[in-house]
Amino acid sequence: MPIDKPNADKLFSEPMKQIDQFTFNKSVVDVFPDMIKRSVPGYTTIIGMIGDLAERFTQPNTRCYDLGCSLGAATLAMRRRIGVDGCEIVAIDNSQAMIDQCSKLIARDHGATHVDVNCQDVLDVHISNASIVVLNFTLQFIAQEHRHTILKNIYRGLNPGGVLIMSEKVAFEDQSHHELMIDLYHSFKKVNGYSDLEISQKREALENVLIPETLTQHRQRLKACGFADADVWFQCFNFASIIAQKPL
Numbered sequence: 255m256p257i258d259k260p261n262a263d264k265l266f267s268e269p270m271k272q273i274d275q276f277t278f279n280k281s282v283v284d285v286f287p288d289m290i291k292r293s294v295p296g297y298t299t300i301i302g303m304i305g306d307l308a309e310r311f312t313q314p315n316t317r318c319y320d321l322g323c324s325l326g327a328a329t330l331a332m333r334r335r336i337g338v339d340g341c342e343i344v345a346i347d348n349s350q351a352m353i354d355q356c357s358k359l360i361a362r363d364h365g366a367t368h369v370d371v372n373c374q375d376v377l378d379v380h381i382s383n384a385s386i387v388v389l390n391f392t393l394q395f396i397a398q399e400h401r402h403t404i405l406k407n408i409y410r411g412l413n414p415g416g417v418l419i420m421s422e423k424v425a426f427e428d429q430s431h432h433e434l435m436i437d438l439y440h441s442f443k444k445v446n447g448y449s450d451l452e453i454s455q456k457r458e459a460l461e462n463v464l465i466p467e468t469l470t471q472h473r474q475r476l477k478a479c480g481f482a483d484a485d486v487w488f489q490c491f492n493f494a495s496i497i498a499q500k501p502l
């Protein structure tokens with residue numbers, strides 16, 4: 255059982271008098287691989303598929319961006335599968351604790367493609383000559399008023415034929431469907447060893463920090479930013495991933 259492993263996520267397992275807002279600090283970094291696998295249905299599949307997509311879409315002498323890279327899982331998946339020369343992966347996160355650990359993990363990996371790891375806000379990243387931009391569960395943590403600016407910036411920096419892969423926790427317009435998805439999600443967490451207390455305390459910590467939007471909101475914003483076709487390629491309950499291509 256993952257609960258007994260040294261780097262198991264037990265951050266919300268004891269009753270808390272006061273629940274602080276969730277941040278990506280050192281305690282989160284230490285348990286992050288366990289936390290994300292047990293908390294995001296389809297995470298491992300999505301990471302694997304990002305590798306497949308990197309093999310297909312990466313053009314020679316271009317960049318691949320991993321924005322909100324955490325420990326670099328998507329970066330490493332892309333690095334393993336990029337089959338063309340002259341490419342660089344740019345991995346960005348604004349948590350110094352994440353970036354410190356990410357840099358160590360990237361250094362231990364010996365892939366051929368150069369990786370540039372930076373502690374930076376996604377809002378400040380200059381994107382150019384991009385074949386692929388990955389936002390794997392990152393936009394959900396960014397204030398809604400900034401989301402359009404970020405996606406517009408990504409659209410501008412992508413080469414024609416380049417793709418954005420954007421995964422998000424989503425909400426649903428229909429209230430009863432929304433409730434069913436949340437209920438199924440909580441069952442998934444319980445099956446993965448989280449207690450009701452852990453689920454509810456983490457839910458409170460994520461309030462006003464992780465802000466899900468509906469797939470309609472995402473599609474509309476992506477269209478408004480120039481992406482002609484943007485739609486879901488993966489979904490499990492209230493977790494979905496969208497692929498959007500810049501026209502050739």
Ligand SMILES: Nc1ncnc2c1ncn2[C@@H]1O[C@H](C[S@+](CC[C@H]([NH3+])C(=O)[O-])CC(=O)[O-])[C@@H](O)[C@H]1O
Pocket residue numbers: 278290321322323324325326327328346347348349352374375376377389390391392395396
């Ligand atoms: N404004 C910001 N600028 C830069 N980074 C940010 C910002 N806001 C949040 N982050 C970073 O976005 C990441 C979100 S986790 C991504 C998983 C990863 N993509 C993965 O494929 O394993 C998803 C999750 O934990 O649910 C964290 O590392 C934050 O520090």
Ligand SMILES: O=C(O)C(=O)Cc1ccccc1
Pocket residue numbers: 289290293294423456457460464
């Ligand atoms: O655990 C949750 O409720 C989530 O929505 C997923 C998640 C995973 C890792 C950090 C923050 C949120």
